[in-house]
Amino acid sequence: MAGFMTLLDVSVVNVALPSVQAGLRASPAQLSWVVAGYTLAFGLVLVPAGRLGDGLGRRRMLLLGLAAFTVVSAVCGLSVSGGWLVGARLGQGAAGGLLTPQIVGSMQQLFRGRERGIAAGFYGAMVAAATAVGPLIGGLLIQVAGSADGWRWVFFVNLPLGAVTFVLGVRLLPRDRGRERGTRIDLVGVVLLGAGITAIILPLIRAEGAQRSVPWSPVGLGIVLLACFVAWERHYGRGHGSPLVDLRLLHHRPYAVGSVIGVVYFAGYTGLVFVLSLYFQQGLGYSALAAGAAGAPFSIGSSVSAALSGRVTYRFGRSLVVAGTLTVVLALVTVGLLIRLPDGAPMWAVLAGPLLIAGAGSGLVIGPNLTLALQHVPSVQGGTAAAVLQTGQRLGSAFGLAVVASSFLGALAASHHDFSLAAGRGVFTSAALVGVALAAAVAEVLGSAYRRRRTPPDRPGGDRSERSRPIRQ
Structure with a gap:
């Protein structure tokens, strides 16, 4: 439920932006930062929060983040100006970033083997469900409460959810004192990582709005800062033993491959949601509620297949991810072609089938990829x-x-606002990005098969492939 809330606040707020503009007379820049500020603060806090959870206890950090997220949600709903709301969204993103790593870390700690795969499957289903119901909840709240104040209830809805989840967490989560008393945080690492991420994300956020003058030089600076972060972490690990990130994780092939697949797949996945939202609302004139319903088949398919995929993740391994990404690519190509059809049948009905299949494929990617990437990572x-x-x-x-x-x-600009052509182009671009994730998954499956053939089963240590070797601490 805690993870559901943090993801819900991404999709639900996008729908509420016109209401925010009407209610607070917010400027376009402030509206942009209502969304971007949450994303930026969320991303900056993730790694330090994960380190704190590993050291001080995940239950403690999760409850702290959940309480902060709930309180700041109330502050968001009570905003009296655009600047107030932007500041509150920064705090809300930081609170979400604090609690999110504790969810997956707790799964690593509490479950083993097939049970862990099932838990990851339900986590993937939760991701899809939050994406599905966000636009529906946002559209419904705004329709009931009115455009002037409906946006406030988009944030107030977190109050009962947060209170119930907090009580359940206190009662059900096992006490976890953490493995390190007086955990020291690598502050230099935190600054270098945070500055690097900020320098990379800010130009990308500006580019989302298709601004003509986007300064890309900060991206180069961000890459340099991240390289400095890696060098510092190696130095800090030799001298102090507890760096912010144990870089040996990236030497473990399943984890490294899972990281690459996750980065590229989410690039295509998030872009698809963006395109469909604009196409249904601006291109076809759907209301926010109707647009959310039109895109729901993707999330429904993803929720169902994600919940089921966890039961067979260890049986099929990375081949399951290959099947999922291939299904998504083929289904998105179909969507891109169908969008260009002449006016006739309702487009939501035309796209429902391919979107359902694409969602089913997506459910075979997110949870299983997470499970396989973390399979041999120590719970600590x-x-x-x-x-x-x-x-x-x-x-x-x-x-x-x-x-x-x-x-x-x-x-859209080149075609004089032909939304069908532009949406098709956007969907094909998303399919291409998912195709890169497919290529990475296929390469790993073929590489693993090749390594197994090259390693005689009777050779000493030959039965311990990269797939089965745990990461040493």
């Missing part, structure tokens, strides 16, 4: 390892939105 590092994966996914989402938005809005 689960929060940090999950936070690194999720930070990569945030960067991928920002990159995907920038690329897909540029493709969509560029085609």
